[in-house]
Each structure stands twice: as C-alpha cells, then as structure tokens.
Amino acid sequence: MPRASPESSPLPGRLARSYAEHGARSCSVLLAVSGGADSTALLVGTARVREALELRVEVATVDHGLRTEAAEEVTSVVGLAERLGLTCHVRRLALSPGAGLEARAREARYATLEVLRQERGLDFVATGHTLDDQAETLLMRLSRGTALRGARAIHARADTLLRPLLTCSREDVLAFLATEEVGFVVDPMNADPTYFRTRVRKDVLPALNRAAGFSTVEHLATFARLASEDEALLEGLADGAWARLVLTGGGLDAVGLRALEPPLWRRVLARLLGLAGARVDHATLERAREVIARGGVMPLSDGFLLKATGGRVRCVAPGGESPPAPLVLAGPGAQGDFGAWRFRVAAEGLPPPGVLALVLKEGTAWPLTVRSRMQGDRVRTRAGHRKVQDVMVDARVPSEERDARPVVVDARGVPLWLPGVLPRFVEPGVASHEVASRHSLWAFPPLTSERKTPPL
Numbered sequence: 043m044p045r046a047s048p049e050s051s052p053l054p055g056r057l058a059r060s061y062a063e064h065g066a067r068s069c070s071v072l073l074a075v076s077g078g079a080d081s082t083a084l085l086v087g088t089a090r091v092r093e094a095l096e097l098r099v100e101v102a103t104v105d106h107g108l109r110t111e112a113a114e115e116v117t118s119v120v121g122l123a124e125r126l127g128l129t130c131h132v133r134r135l136a137l138s139p140g141a142g143l144e145a146r147a148r149e150a151r152y153a154t155l156e157v158l159r160q161e162r163g164l165d166f167v168a169t170g171h172t173l174d175d176q177a178e179t180l181l182m183r184l185s186r187g188t189a190l191r192g193a194r195a196i197h198a199r200a201d202t203l204l205r206p207l208l209t210c211s212r213e214d215v216l217a218f219l220a221t222e223e224v225g226f227v228v229d230p231m232n233a234d235p236t237y238f239r240t241r242v243r244k245d246v247l248p249a250l251n252r253a254a255g256f257s258t259v260e261h262l263a264t265f266a267r268l269a270s271e272d273e274a275l276l277e278g279l280a281d282g283a284w285a286r287l288v289l290t291g292g293g294l295d296a297v298g299l300r301a302l303e304p305p306l307w308r309r310v311l312a313r314l315l316g317l318a319g320a321r322v323d324h325a326t327l328e329r330a331r332e333v334i335a336r337g338g339v340m341p342l343s344d345g346f347l348l349k350a351t352g353g354r355v356r357c358v359a360p361g362g363e364s365p366p367a368p369l370v371l372a373g374p375g376a377q378g379d380f381g382a383w384r385f386r387v388a389a390e391g392l393p394p395p396g397v398l399a400l401v402l403k404e405g406t407a408w409p410l411t412v413r414s415r416m417q418g419d420r421v422r423t424r425a426g427h428r429k430v431q432d433v434m435v436d437a438r439v440p441s442e443e444r445d446a447r448p449v450v451v452d453a454r455g456v457p458l459w460l461p462g463v464l465p466r467f468v469e470p471g472v473a474s475h476e477v478a479s480r481h482s483l484w485a486f487p488p489l490t491s492e493r494k495t496p497p498l
C-alpha cells in the first residue's frame with residue numbers, strides 16, 4: 043500500500059494534531075471501524091501517525107447482526123487491520139429490527155466498545171466522525187430548535203471518547219483513501235432518504251453550498267466549536283449561581299432565581315428539572331419562568347411538578363414528596379433540621395431577624411419533637427382548641443405543602459406550635475426581654491438563601 047506523504051493529503055497531519063490536542067499522545071487507543079470511508083480513513087491515518095505519537099493502537103468492529111453483508115464488512119476490516127499490523131477485535135450483537143433501531147444500535151455499539159476498551163486496558167475509544175458529520179448535526183439541531191448547548195453538536199473529546207477526524211472533511215477522507223488506494227464499504231442506510239440526516243447530507247448541504255458559492259462545512263463546524271467554548275463559560279457561571287441559590291432541604295431560592303439573567307436563569311432551572319429526572323425543553327422553561335415570577339404550581343410532563351411556593355422552587359417527581367423525617371430536640375442547646383426548616387433550643391438571647399421564636403414554659407415536657415401533621419392533631423388557639431388541618435386551611439397553606447410544615451409537639455405528643463402558620467399563638471405579646479431571658483425554641487424558616495447558613 044503506498045504511503046501518503048503529508049503533502050499528498052492533509053489528513054494524517056490533521057489527525058496527528060487532533061490526537062495531540064486532546065491529550066492522546068503516548069497512550070493507547072481502540073479505533074472503532076465499521077469499514078465505511080470515514081472510519082477506514084481513521085484506521086489507515088492513525089496507523090500512519092502512531093509511531094510519531096507513540097500510540098498503542100487496537101481496532102474493533104461491530105456486527106449488529108442486522109445485514110447479511112455485515113459479515114463481509116467485518117472480514118474486510120479484520121484484513122485491513124492485519125495488513126497494518128494491528129490487532130482487531132470483532133464483536134457481534136443480536137439486535138432485533140423494529141422501532142428506534144438506529145438509536146438502539148448506536149447505544150449497544152458504544153456500550154460494547156467501552157466494555158472492550160476497559161477489558162483491554164486502553165485509554166480511549168476513537169470514532170471516525172468528520173467535519174461533515176459536524177455540519178450535518180448542527181444543521182439538524184438548529185432546524186429542530188436547539189439552544190447553544192445543542193449547537194456544540196459532536197464533541198471532539200468526551201471523557202474517554204475521541205473524535206480525531208473531526209477537523210477533516212469528507213472530501214479529505216475520500217482524497218486520502220484514493221491516495222492510499224484503500225477501498226471501503228458503502229452502508230445503504232447512509233443513502234436512505236427516510237433519514238433526516240441523509241436528506242441534510244444529500245439535499246440541504248449541497249443546496250446551501252451552491253447558494254453561498256463556497257463550502258459552508260468548515261464555517262458550520264467552527265460555529266459548533268465556538269458554541270462549545272461559550273457554553274462552557276456559561277455553564278461555569280451557572281455552577282456558581284446554582285451553588286448560591288440551592289437551599290438546605292432541596293430546591294432553589296425563588297428570589298435569587300428570578301434575579302438571574304435569562305441565560306443563567308434557564309441553565310439553573312434546567313439543572314433543577316434535569317436532576318429530578320424531568321424532561322427539559324425550551325417551551326417548558328419559558329412557562330416555568332412565568333409560574334416562578336408569580337408563584338404557584340405547574341405540571342410538567344410525565345407527572346412531575348414544578349412548585350414555586352414559600353420562596354422556594356422545587357421539582358417534585360410523581361408521588362415523590364414524602365414528609366420530612368421527625369426531629370427530636372432533647373433540651374436546651376439541641377438543634378437540627380426538619381425538611382427545609384432549622385430549629386434550635388436557645389437557653390438565652392434574641393433570635394436573629396426573620397427567625398420565629400416560641401418561649402418555652404417552665405415544666406415543658408421534654409423532649410420536643412418537630413414532625414409533620416398527624417390525623418387528630420389539635421392545637422390551642424385564642425379561639426380554643428382547633429384541628430391543625432383547619433388552622434392550615436385558614437392560614438392558606440397550599441395543600442401540597444402541608445406535610446412539610448413543622449408541628450412542634452411535647453413529650454406527650456401535644457402540639458405546642460405551628461411555626462409560620464400560627465404565629466399569633468404565642469409570638470405577639472411576648473416581650474423581647476422574655477425571649478431573651480428564657481428558654482425558647484427558634485425556628486428558621488426556609489425562605490431565602492441566607493437560610494443555608496443560619497446564624498446558629
């Protein structure tokens with residue numbers, strides 16, 4: 043096989059630069075080769091540069107068990123690898139035809155390659171994605187309504203996955219293979235117009251190039267690379283905002299969230315939904331923004347709920363909100379959390395602003411327990427003993443929040459206090475000197491981000 047000099051084809055030089063740029067020098071790589079033009083060029087090109095880069099190279103080819111010609115393709119990949127002096131591993135899958143075949147095949151292939159990489163103790167898996175794949179992916183995503191995140195398109199490196207051909211066009215690939223006089227297989231699926239990608243490749247990109255009067259592929263790929271850099275910067279800022287806004291007991295500080303610029307606002311909220319397992323799309327984020335601005339509850343897809351209540355924004359999974367665990371306070375000095383609330387039994391001193399306090403009477407039956415409401419709970423009010431449930435209704439506590447509201451009971455289980463719900467029960471009329479000089483129970487409400495570091 044004739045050797046390509048860097049002058050006859052730019053591909054080996056670009057490939058070498060790409061490996062080096064992504065930290066793949068003096069290391070080991072498993073090349074994923076289907077036998078198509080791109081991955082064949084990856085194989086031959088890498089074989090050309092492996093010595094210079096001190097790479098240990100092995101090859102893998104996967105037969106998905108879907109086409110009869112696949113057996114022949116596997117044989118040709120094994121043969122080419124052998125001629126280049128490389129070990130080739132063959133993996134056979136048994137996929138069944140049917141819905142989502144393309145995605146299932148891709149997922150199974152990547153999983154198989156990753157297992158093999160680990161078994162062989164190799165550093166990277168490398169695939170043959172090109173500049174053209176990048177341009178097609180970007181156009182497909184833009185046409186379906188992507189944000190900047192999706193415009194990053196194909197990553198040149200993602201953890202142990204490398205795409206070293208991403209700076210080479212399909213034209214470079216074909217020219218290189220012609221110079222090397224290496225044949226390749228043509229997957230009929232790549233010409234099947236039922237796939238959107240095929241139509242973008244065969245119709246849209248050529249039409250765009252004709253209209254522009256030049257090849258747009260490189261410009262589109264450059265945009266994807268710049269989008270990737272910009273997105274990384276914004277994600278870093280979103281990390282900082284997230285750390286500032288996340289509240290003890292879960293959820294985000296609503297006031298802080300509303301104050302963020304839209305690019306951060308969207309990223310932080312998308313993270314909240316994503317972490318809970320809810321689906322995130324642009325329309326959902328926009329609707330959520332309105333709900334958060336005025337407060338309330340918004341149903342999301344698949345039974346998830348977005349709750350913007352009590353100064354806190356949360357995403358709740360279907361049937362997911364269980365009442366917080368009870369908190370037992372043994373005596374003066376005891377402290378702890380009940381869900382998003384924090385409690386402390388203070389021996390003396392005034393509570394900080396915004397913190398509620400209950401003056402504890404002599405003879406209080408210790409320990410106190412902070413727990414969710416229970417059936418039959420009654421609490422003493424000025425109007426006599428009333429059901430906790432009714433008190434919460436009168437105080438307009440939303441029904442979905444009632445289990446998360448603390449009920450403080452004494453050792454006999456008698457409700458003493460519903461902080462924030464029944465403030466008139468004890469708080470008014472309690473002179474500050476009385477709070478300052480006697481044992482009192484302080485309740486830190488979960489309202490603001492300051493709540494994360496209460497001045498205990």
Ligand SMILES: Nc1ncnc2c1ncn2[C@@H]1O[C@H](COP(=O)(O)OP(=O)(O)OP(=O)(O)O)[C@@H](O)[C@H]1O
Nearest residue numbers: 074075076080081102103104105148168169170171
């Ligand atoms: N049968 C296969 N065996 C080994 N590697 C493969 C196989 N098919 C594809 N690959 C690897 O994946 C790369 C992309 O191939 P292709 O564009 O056909 O995949 P895809 O299904 O579109 O998925 P994706 O582009 O997300 O990887 C190839 O260049 C090659 O490195």
